[in-house]
Amino acid sequence: MESPFIVALPLALAVIMLGVGLSITAEDFLRVFKAPKAVGIALGCQMILLPVITLGLVSVIDLEPALAVGVMLLVASPGGTTANLFSHLAGGDVALNVTLTAINSVLALVTLPIVVGWSLEHFMGAEAGIGLQLDKLLAVFAVVLVPVLVGMAVNRRSPDFARRMEVPVKRASVAILVIVVIGALAGQWRVLTENLVSVGSVALLLSAFSLAVGYWVPRAAGVNRPQAIASAMEIGIHNATLAITVALSVLDNEQVAIPPAVYGVVMFLPATIVAVSLSRRDRNEKSPVPA
Numbered sequence: 001m002e003s004p005f006i007v008a009l010p011l012a013l014a015v016i017m018l019g020v021g022l023s024i025t026a027e028d029f030l031r032v033f034k035a036p037k038a039v040g041i042a043l044g045c046q047m048i049l050l051p052v053i054t055l056g057l058v059s060v061i062d063l064e065p066a067l068a069v070g071v072m073l074l075v076a077s078p079g080g081t082t083a084n085l086f087s088h089l090a091g092g093d094v095a096l097n098v099t100l101t102a103i104n105s106v107l108a109l110v111t112l113p114i115v116v117g118w119s120l121e122h123f124m125g126a127e128a129g130i131g132l133q134l135d136k137l138l139a140v141f142a143v144v145l146v147p148v149l150v151g152m153a154v155n156r157r158s159p160d161f162a163r164r165m166e167v168p169v170k171r172a173s174v175a176i177l178v179i180v181v182i183g184a185l186a187g188q189w190r191v192l193t194e195n196l197v198s199v200g201s202v203a204l205l206l207s208a209f210s211l212a213v214g215y216w217v218p219r220a221a222g223v224n225r226p227q228a229i230a231s232a233m234e235i236g237i238h239n240a241t242l243a244i245t246v247a248l249s250v251l252d253n254e255q256v257a258i259p260p261a262v263y264g265v266v267m268f269l270p271a272t273i274v275a276v277s278l279s280r281r282d283r284n285e286k287s288p289v290p291a
Contacts, residue, residue, distance in 0.1 A: 009245045010140065012176045014147045016241055017105075019169035021151020022162045023084065024102050035096060035227060041218045042100055042231040047111055049217070050235060051075055053209055061198055065123040069116070069251075070259035071202055072123075074243045075210075076115035077260075078104035079234040082174070082271075086237060090275040092229030100234040105148060109141050116246070136250040144242065180241050181264040195258070203263040207270045211236035215274075229278055237271055240264035 054075040058068040079101050087097045155162040214235030218228040243260035247253055 009180065009241075009249055010143045012180055013140070013241055013245050014143050015169070015176055016173045016239075017144050018147040018151045019166065019173050020101060020105070021148035021153075022155055022166050022169060024098055024148065024152050025155055026152070029099070029102055035099075037221070038093075038096060038218060038223045038227040038231065039099060039103070041221050041223060042096075042214065042234060043103065043107070045213050045217050045231070046079075046104065046235045047107065050210060050213055051115055053213065054206060057202060057205060057209070061202055063198055063202065064195065064255070066253055066255035067195060067199060067259055068123045069119045069253075070243070070247060070256040071206065072119035073112075073116050073246060073251075073256060074238050074240065074260045074263055075206065076108070076112045077239045077243045077246075078108045079237055079239065083233040083237040085170070086271050086275045087230050087233040090229045090233065090278040091226060092233055092278075093226040094230065096227050096230040097234050100230070102148075104234070105144060108144075112246070113137060116251075120251075137246065140242075140245055140250055143245075176241065180244055181261045185258070185261045196262075199259055199262050200266060203259060203266045204270065206263065207236060207267045210238070211270060211274050232274065233271070236274070237267060238263065240267070 051072065054071060058071050063071065079097075083101065084094055084097045086092075088094050151162070154165075211232050214232035215228050218231045219225070223231070238260075240260045240263050244257045244264075247257035247260065
């Protein structure tokens with residue numbers, strides 16, 4: 001019999017994705033045509049460059065196979081719901097964040113199974129590939145996409161109500177993330193304590209690399225600063241709840257859920273440091289020069 005925690009995971013994820021949907025409109029999908037360069041570079045970083053960097057990272061640190069799969073699962077997950085908040089604090093283009101979240105949530109239907117399926121075979125052997133149950137994976141993505149569509153419908157029919165609900169739903173999302181992380185870590189406490197240094201190091205490095213890649217690659221390609229900040233936060237803050245849900249509900253492997261759970265705790269430190277740093281730099285650039 002499944003534990004109440006695992007049974008409640010899809011509901012928790014649905015609440016979080018409802019919050020995403022409340023801030024999205026159909027026009028957000030069309031905004032890609034207004035900023036194709038920024039969107040294309042951000043998606044390239046998240047879908048291609050970051051998984052390659054992460055593969056090298058877990059290979060160098062030499063994690064246990066299940067933990068390595070957990071890291072790859074995390075990096076394949078789309079941006080987290082707190083990316084918009086950090087982008088706003090740092091002076092980023094929040095509208096671009098919304099667009100990237102909307103597109104990433106759809107593209108992950110294809111990219112996440114590919115990355116996770118390959119990771120299972122590469123790190124845990126060919127027989128582990130059967131752990132990727134596509135019917136369960138599709139059920140998880142239904143839990144992701146249906147609440148987003150419901151939130152979008154509410155936003156379209158009653159935008160004032162949607163705006164009023166955004167703050168309480170975001171607060172509920174943070175509380176749910178905390179509960180999910182605690183539940184995932186408590187279930188594998190011994191494995192966590194034995195691998196705390198390695199998993200914690202990978203989580204911190206992954207967060208730092210994600211933020212750096214998300215900001216500096218677009219800047220090097222000529223993307224303006226607010227859009228680069230939005231890219232950094234979208235790529236640097238992954239949906240840990242989705243990764244944990246896939247690990248427990250689809251792969252049925254609690255060890256795979258450990259890296260996303262640890263990441264859900266430590267990601268706030270580098271994200272906050274980067275957001276505050278960028279915000280201060282933005283204020284300094286905008287402040288008048290004394291005569």
